[in-house]
Each structure stands twice: as C-alpha cells, then as structure tokens.
Amino acid sequence: MNVPTKDESPDLWEAVPPGGNRRVLLSALEAFSGRGYKASTTREIARRAGMSPAAVYVHYRSKADLLYELSRIGHAAVLDDLRATLADGGASPERLHRFISTFVAWHARNHTLARVCQYELHQLPPERFVEIRKLREEVDRLLDAELERGSESGDFSITEVRSTKLALLSMGIDVARWWHPRSVPSQELADNYADLALRMVGATRP
C-alpha cells in the first residue's frame, strides 16, 4: 500500500526531493505506522523503497533521522495550517472554530503521519525530541492565546483553562487513532468538533 493514497495530503511531501529521498521517507512512514518504530529495520525500509540498505544511508544517516524528518514535517505542517487559518482574523468564536476544524481535519487527512508523530514521539533521540517539542509548544501557545483572547473579550466563559486546552487538543489528536477514509468525512467531523469546542468554552456558533 502506498502512503500518499492512505493520507490525503500528498503535497506534504513536496519539500522532500522526489526520487530516492522521498521514496525512503514514505517507506519509513509505512514501516513505522504499520509495525512501530522499534520493530522496523533499515533493511525493511530499504526493501519497501526498492533499494539496498546501503542506498538508504545515502539519503538518511539512520532510522532515527527518518523518524525525526517525518516528525518535523508533520508537526511543521500542522503549525503552518493553524497559523494560516488564524491569519484570516475574525472574532474569537470564529477563530476558535477554524482553529479546531483545521486541527481535526489535519489529523484525519494525515492520520498515518499523525500516528507516527504522536505515538513514536518518545522514540526520538533527546536532542531531536527537544526540537519537536518546540513545535508542539507553539501549537499550545496559539491555542492558549485564542482562549485568553476570547475570555478577555467576554466571548468565552471557560470553566478551567488547562483542562479545556488539553481536552480540545486530545479531541483532535485522537482522531488519528481511529479515523479512516470510510468513516465520517474529515470535513464534516472537523466542523462538528469545532461546534463542540465552542460549547466547551461557553461560546456559541459564530
């Protein structure tokens, strides 16, 4: 099974040089999402990519580098999507609705990559983990800022900020665990979850 047909955003890979690099990376994604990072071998990744193990090392130094590269691409893509949707402006309820809808849709459409990003996070080497954590913290900060902004404007009435933020992120992240293309359409799910998010912060649909 080829990964871009499983995930719905082949343009994620546009920044990766086509040919060998991209083939190795997508083979690593298939291997890590199917068997887990620890159980995947460079030999297996090479086989999936139709290369010799030595040829893999021409593109990536190690299995850990492949995990880092996948994690970086995934986390950076979510962050880009969130920043883009917030740049459209609007009142707090509208902004939060778009934020959650974007976050949920991303985790559905890119569920294979999202699973690797979320569930293999602690397999990253410590110095790589620190880099990825910065991207995650930036997502947190964006959501914190939205919740604060909506509270200050009186648009939101939040019961407890930390739990609300955690629950909102969890709703989105956990979509990657169960979503598949034959379950609920990603945009429909994203919009329904965004409606729920407004209820959670004590706002109404914009």
Add this chain to the structure above:
Amino acid sequence: MNVPTKDESPDLWEAVPPGGNRRVLLSALEAFSGRGYKASTTREIARRAGMSPAAVYVHYRSKADLLYELSRIGHAAVLDDLRATLADGGASPERLHRFISTFVAWHARNHTLARVCQYELHQLPPERFVEIRKLREEVDRLLDAELERGSESGDFSITEVRSTKLALLSMGIDVARWWHPRSVPSQELADNYADLALRMVGATRP
C-alpha cells in the same frame, strides 16, 4: 521499573494468579508499553520476569495470548467501572458526569495498560480482536444509551450525536497518551473533563 507502581490500580491484577502468571503478564505489559508489541520478544519478557523463555510458555502459549490477556483485563475493567457508576442511578446530567469522570480517571490511573489496550489493538489475532471489540462496543452502547436518555428527558441538547460520542470517548482515551503521575491529579482532571462533557451535550452541571 515495576508496572503496578506506574499504574495506580494494582487490584486490576487480583484475578491473575500471583507468582509466575502475574509476573509474566506484568513483564509483558512493561515490554509492550515500552517497546511496542511487535518489537517485544518472548525472550525479553522472560528476562524481565526472571524466567527462562520455556518457563513463560508454561503460563502463556504465545506473545499474542499475552496481548489478548492484557487487553481483556483492561477493557473488562473499564466496563466494570462504568457499569458500577451507572448503577448508582440519578438524573441524566449526574449520570453522564460520573460516566465521563470514571472513564477519564481510569485512563489516567491505568495509563500504561490503557496505552497497550488502545494502541496495540490491531495487533491482536482476528478472533481475539472480535472478542475485544465486543467489550468496546458495550462501552459505546452504554454511552449511546446515556446520550439518548438525556435527550429524551430534555436534559441534553445535542448538536450531532455521533461526533459528540466520538469526542467524549477521545477525550478520555487520549489521556492515556500524555498523562503521568506528576501532571494534573487524575481525579481533578476527570472532574474537569466531566464538566466539559456536560457543556458538550448542552446540559449544566448537576
């Protein structure tokens, strides 16, 4: 690290004969949660349990049997806790509050076992998967019944039933991914999430 000190419910294991059986099962839990099911070997599980690989097979026929047994214990325990809390009765908002609080607290307190139950589900042999799926469907049915009951009584005003159910379950399940004993106390988190759940169904705190 010994598993019962990581998870907070050592009584989960009371039904497992102490001695060899329990030692093997807890070693499998440590291995599966640390390295993943696919990357864990019977040899490693035996070593963690202080046994020979042959001695492991006296207690469990295969690595797949160990995963099944852990999955069965975890899923049955959640279901027992949910049934017990619903048996206390009450009006719909109270019942849903207790349901979500119980579900969230379970996934925090038993986060190690919960992770194996959730993230290794598709590694179960097909006939075992079917058995575990029945337990999961029963959790679904309990929540469906609560949402229906609250809608009929007029206590809940649900925007979209399926997404609401999925989001409620995801909030709880995803706790197992990130929760650790030094993060927010499990009961506090459980109560805050239950408050959010009432907002999601359009009810107010009982």
